[in-house]
Amino acid sequence: MAICVLYPSLFSENLTRLFRNLRVPRGRNGARFMANSRESSQSPTKLVTFLGKGGSGKTTAAVLAAKYYASEGLRTCLVIHSQDPTAEQLMGCKIGSGPSPTECSDNLSAVKLETSKMLLEPLNRMKKVDARLNLTQGVLQGIVGEELGVLPGMDSIFSALALQKLVNFRSDERNAAPKEFDMVIYDGISTEETLRLIGVTERARWYLKYMRSMSEKTDIGRLTSPSLLKLAYDSINLNSGISEGKTSTDIWNEVEQILERASASFTDSSKFRCYLVMDPMRSVSISCALRYWGCAIQAGTHICGALGFNPQSYAVTQEVAEKFSPLSFALLPYIGTDPFVEWETKLDCLDQSTKDLLGADIYFRPSVTFDSLQKTVTLFMPGFDKSEVKLYQYRGGSELLVEAGDQRRIIKLPPNMHGKVIGAKFTDRNLVVKLR
Numbered sequence: 001m002a003i004c005v006l007y008p009s010l011f012s013e014n015l016t017r018l019f020r021n022l023r024v025p026r027g028r029n030g031a032r033f034m035a036n037s038r039e040s041s042q043s044p045t046k047l048v049t050f051l052g053k054g055g056s057g058k059t060t061a062a063v064l065a066a067k068y069y070a071s072e073g074l075r076t077c078l079v080i081h082s083q084d085p086t087a088e089q090l091m092g093c094k095i096g097s098g099p100s101p102t103e104c105s106d107n108l109s110a111v112k113l114e115t116s117k118m119l120l121e122p123l124n125r126m127k128k129v130d131a132r133l134n135l136t137q138g139v140l141q142g143i144v145g146e147e148l149g150v151l152p153g154m155d156s157i158f159s160a161l162a163l164q165k166l167v168n169f170r171s172d173e174r175n176a177a178p179k180e181f182d183m184v185i186y187d188g189i190s191t192e193e194t195l196r197l198i199g200v201t202e203r204a205r206w207y208l209k210y211m212r213s214m215s216e217k218t219d220i221g222r223l224t225s226p227s228l229l230k231l232a233y234d235s236i237n238l239n240s241g242i243s244e245g246k247t248s249t250d251i252w253n254e255v256e257q258i259l260e261r262a263s264a265s266f267t268d269s270s271k272f273r274c275y276l277v278m279d280p281m282r283s284v285s286i287s288c289a290l291r292y293w294g295c296a297i298q299a300g301t302h303i304c305g306a307l308g309f310n311p312q313s314y315a316v317t318q319e320v321a322e323k324f325s326p327l328s329f330a331l332l333p334y335i336g337t338d339p340f341v342e343w344e345t346k347l348d349c350l351d352q353s354t355k356d357l358l359g360a361d362i363y364f365r366p367s368v369t370f371d372s373l374q375k376t377v378t379l380f381m382p383g384f385d386k387s388e389v390k391l392y393q394y395r396g397g398s399e400l401l402v403e404a405g406d407q408r409r410i411i412k413l414p415p416n417m418h419g420k421v422i423g424a425k426f427t428d429r430n431l432v433v434k435l436r
Contacts, residue, residue, distance in 0.1 A: 044271050045179045047167045049186040052277035053288035061277045062187040063090040067343050070108035074182040077101050078110040081189050118158040120145040129234040135227050156196045169262040199299035201262040212252050266301040269361045273304045280308040280320045294383030298407035302364040305357040330354040379431040386426040
């Protein structure tokens with residue numbers, strides 16, 4: 001029997017904080033939730049993912065969200081990067097490993113990412129470009145892709161490439177291709193890998209800056225980088241353009257612009273939504289969710305809300321919701337591990353606060369604020385304490401590098417606040433840094 005518990009008094013305050021610009025009639029009751037509307041066709045594909053401790057219900061939440069969006073008439077694709085059969089069992093559908101998603105039901109498709117198979121496409125792209133440029137003099141043609149194994153770190157890289165095809169974070173509004181899906185739900189290998197994926201474009205910009213400097217300021221860089229740059233550029237843009245007529249500076253600038261657009265997408269709730277998932281009855285699950293909240297901010301994104309599976313206790317729910325304030329907190333119905341799930345009943349159990357949280361674009365609280373008069377930088381860092389945070393400064397005090405939770409982020413200081421750090425203190429989950 002499905003359990004439906006509503007706590008109106010708990011969620012009334014949360015509802016006032018949510019934008020309802022995406023709320024429309026429900027697809028399962030006749031309307032199609034804007035899937036075929038003009039607004040839906042013009043809005044970008046949204047990428048949705050979930051963070052939480054292993055066993056907290058990330059995969060279950062991902063499948064539930066995919067089922068919910070599809071039931072509302074949105075073209076939805078569930079992307080799984082794991083050999084765990086849980087998602088297939090919950091979906092009641094055999095999910096293929098691509099490259100094309102498997103259609104599971106109305107408006108709902110799914111695809112399983114397997115890195116060993118995804119290795120072949122970029123290699124084949126490079127071979128086609130190399131055949132034209134003759135950079136490796138035929139050596140690259142002799143590499144057999146099926147013989148290549150997966151190295152540590154490749155999973156996140158190829159996840160990013162696969163999601164890019166579905167979501168197309170690289171394009172701007174002027175050259176955006178027609179979208180195949182309205183919603184893409186990503187269930188990654190682990191929360192740590194998902195955080196790496198979220199931060200990959202911003203981190204790539206750091207590496208790009210140093211690589212460009214080396215290519216322009218060293219003899220070996222000036223000698224080799226133009227050919228390698230064209231090989232990489234043409235391999236990525238095999239079907240949409242070539243590097244002929246472009247200078248190295250043009251290519252560097254274009255890559256920088258692409259990475260900048262992709263990085264900005266992870267802070268835009270109209271393109272990317274990230275939720276925390278936990279078991280409200282387990283303190284370790286709650287602590288992990290709080291920690292991942294801070295890690296997500298460090299990775300360069302925001303959390304849209306927190307979700308917990310129904311604990312059947314108002315007191316527990318209220319206590320957990322207070323810990324995650326100012327995030328909105330909503331409940332998900334309990335879903336067992338039985339081979340057959342009555343999804344129609346489960347979706348009927350979703351209360352309005354949960355639907356609003358899954359469906360609305362959220363106004364994010366800034367994670368960094370500057371006070372030029374007091375010369376302070378305030379960093380919102382939930383899940384951390386002062387002893388876990390390290391601060392570094394380079395380039396004459398124009399940047400502040402913050403290290404916490406195995407994540408680093410660079411904060412560029414306003415020109416009138418360049419200076420040396422002289423102190424820092426923690427106040428209510430905020431690190432206040434004093435400059436001189």
